[in-house]
Amino acid sequence: MTLFRTRKPMPFVFMMVSLLYFIYVISLGSSTMIGDEIGGDPGGRLLPLALSIFMFIASTVLFLTDRKGEAAKDERLGSSERRLFLLTVIVAILYVVAMRPVGFLLTTATLVFTLTFYYLQGNVERKSLKPWVVGILATLAFLVALYSIGRTITRFLLLNARQGRIPQWLGTTGFVVGIVLVVVLAIYLIVLKLTRARFHAEQVSPAIRNAFDACMLSVVTTELIYLVFRQMFLVELVRGLITW
């Protein structure tokens, strides 16, 4: 890889990309407009071909001219930054993959908790695994509890309003979201108030305090996103393991 000692890898990547794109477009075959009896349509292949050639030229020029400067040498990341970066990439990929089987609530809370916790820690180390496990369990339990309460209120209002046991307006989206928001936030704030002083006391180790902060942040974030997008805007969030 001596080639890359003085040259940057990105133009080379784009040279490859445009080459593959060119081969792909060639293999694609051209297609013309429907009902083009008279002719004159340039076809669907011309512009992609021109683009791939242009991209190849541009990236070749960059490859030849855009060399690494002196300043580029100290671009290596520190080890803790590199670990946090890798953690973020892995967690993000897992989030996308696990969303469907596990469901929106659990994956989102896990993502926010994990990232906040390790960012607050400033590094990814083995010894912080235990507070992470405890914290994630507490987060999920608290979140599921809040969600279940909100869900119960929603279902009660919607069903009864539709069957005419309570006035219609009690079952409107705006009212339901408002009530659920107030109840859920009230419970959240009470729990926060009761526990915060305990976990922010002097003798508590920083790891546990960070786990607590991350837990509280991820619960409230996830629940609020759920309320706004699912309850207010009726976006279908994947249920996954939480089937009720």
Added chain:
Amino acid sequence: MKRNRIIISMLVVLLAAGMLFAGGAAESVYPDPEKNITIVVPHAAGGSTDLIFRTLAEEMKKVSGVNFLVTNITGAGSATGTNEVINSPADGYMFLGAGTHTTAATMQGLTNGYKELDYIAALNWDPFIIAVRNDKPWKTLEDLVNDAKSRPGKITLGNAGMGGATGVASVGLNLAMNKAFNVTPFNGGADLIASVLGGHCDVGIFSQSEVVANSASFRPLAILTEGHSSLPSLASVPNLAEAGYPTITVPGGSFRSIMVKKGTPETAKKWLADTAEKAFNSASFQKFMKDNGLIPVFSKLDAFAEYDKGIIADYEVILKEANLYKMTN
């Protein structure tokens, strides 16, 4: 450590209480009040098809209280939007703004179209009109055709998208005129109007409502239906026979309807059909149709399926003649 235990037990109680409450049997009624219903309009926003379905969606929302969302998914005539509906679950929460464009796209082999769709409601017809900008030299259709035949391929005839009904109509016309025109597809009615007004395209096949909206700058040459327009301002426009071309058969207008994916539950289909009927009969939708010269032909479910058989039979002849029929069963 005592407080620790209190906190944990508090959380456990909360969790248990929540699960207990929520464990009750889920009731499945259509439509779920926690869901939106999406209408896929397979044409660009701003055209006449789009306008009709947006107006209908507004009325359906009013009569049912359910949230109806319109999304425009354009491409390949109307095939891309149609495929979107076909590839979605058959749960009744997405339906297609269908019509003759669906018939045309299906027969051209662009999508499985009506073969994989169920009938909900037939709505209306919007007649097609051939028009030019009013400062162009052609006063009648005959003028135009004679000019086109004298210099083949030089006069451009635009349509609102090749897969759709105006596309079929323009190809059919052109074949009957010995390919005298250069037929070019545009991205929906709005794009075609601007191009004809701007002089970039000479002739266009428009929906009647599009001609009405721009009556000051268009000169209608012929209406493609058998009769005449129900709008006073366009009643004098000759039909093809009167314009001197009695033997040409092309789609005379675009028909709009609602269809869902095959396999949608009967209750959902019935609910949708009934809601569409209420919305269709509402005063504001009736007024909208009258103002735009749309010809109402409401029927629903099985009656609509029967009605569509007639349209399919007509189209098969036209498309085969225009050499566009590419459907494989």
Added chain:
Amino acid sequence: MDVFLQGFSQIANVSTIIWMAIGSVVGIILGALPGLSATMGIALMMPISFQLPTATGIGLLLAVYCGAVSGASIPAILLGIPGNPNAIATVEDGLLMTQKGKAGSALGGAVVASFIGGIGSLLALVLFSPLIARLTLAFGPAEKTTLALVGLVIIASVSGNNIWKGLLMGAFGMALAFLGTDPFSNQLRIPFSKFLATTPLSKGLDLTSTLIGLFGISQVFFELRKPLLVGQHIEPVKIENIFPPLRKILSMWKIILSSLGIGTVVGAIPGTGASIAVFMAHNSAKNITMNSKGKLDQVGSGSLEGVFAPEVANNAVTGGALIPALALGIPGDAATAVLIGALMIKGVTPGFHLFATNMSLVYAIFITMLLANIFMASFQLFGVRLYPKILSVPQQILLPLILILSFIGAYAIAGQATAVGIYNLGIALVMGMIGYFLKRDGYPIAPIVLGLILGGMFEENFRRAVKLAGGDYLTFFTKPICLLFMALSILSIVLPIIAKKRGKR
């Protein structure tokens, strides 16, 4: 008048006011946080606007846009770090004023300046966009093709330090736009089409998810390269004398007018943006103060003049950039590119037809733009002591939030279709990674966005133009408007190169 009232009634409701107020505050906060751009703010709010009525949704996005442009001045003045590129030129005098103990009047002056810039450019928007929309009837497929080309080439040449990088990114964006189905034949144009034909990818990349990935997620990765900031510790500065005296403002009329003009015009040129306008305004103000014979304080010496000039200009860009966006569907900058994307999702295609048939919506957009400026000014003035506290939110908390909001935004745009939503998450993540590597190596992102948005328009109109001409490619050289645009494209490539050569000598 009737149409105007119709437009007014579209936004005269409580929900519009509330959403715009929220948008304004969110915009100011996003603008104030270093590293979060106006474009990213709009991209993040797009899924919410998608769920609202058209006028309300656009109002929300405009509020975010105006707020973010103006909010960027807060950290620029207090810390000397611009919240986003809009405030680059505000740093010099703003920081000096803070050091002199005049932080209050710098912050207040920035708000007043932003308001003047916003309202002034709104006037230009109201006056000129309908005229330009009329002119666009002269724009057929051939002209639209070359217009798209100009927009792409200009942004490629002005963003980043290397024109080849800009052009390569523009081409890359266009290549991404071509994925999906051929608009004229329905042929699939995606690799591995056997596997992907039945997935949402067969429609091409989802625009919103791609934008959110390129602007939101990539930024999170990018921030992780440095040690995370534990919140900025701001020395408690006295914030007083917020409102600049009217006489002082009036004495700066020359600066205000020149900055207003520069901002509006630069904003209206497709592809350019605030980062150019602010420097031009700053330079012009420097000349004006030098020739003022001592009546005005010198720019660069920690003067209100030096804050006013760029702050008027950057908010003037907002109105200016909307002129081509609404009248032609060609974005003035990356933020308006995203805005056009949002309009198209709502079923509104900018251009002549919008002005001809849906003038009430156009009026509604104008009014929301006015409201957005009023909200921006009042919220930023009332909260002038509060916003500095935003800067103390640690990045450790901010970054996970941005990541999750980016994900949920990409997902939510799919609405009911969860399968599509999951694909969108994937698109956003992959685009985030690509965006990160490109940013790291100094490749500009804005040309990709323009390529994505203009690519489809370019191809469709190119093929239509050639078809209309019966297969004659020379049709582009027979039309005066096309020739003009092509000359502009060539100039915008050649001029920077010449300027660079001169600079080296």
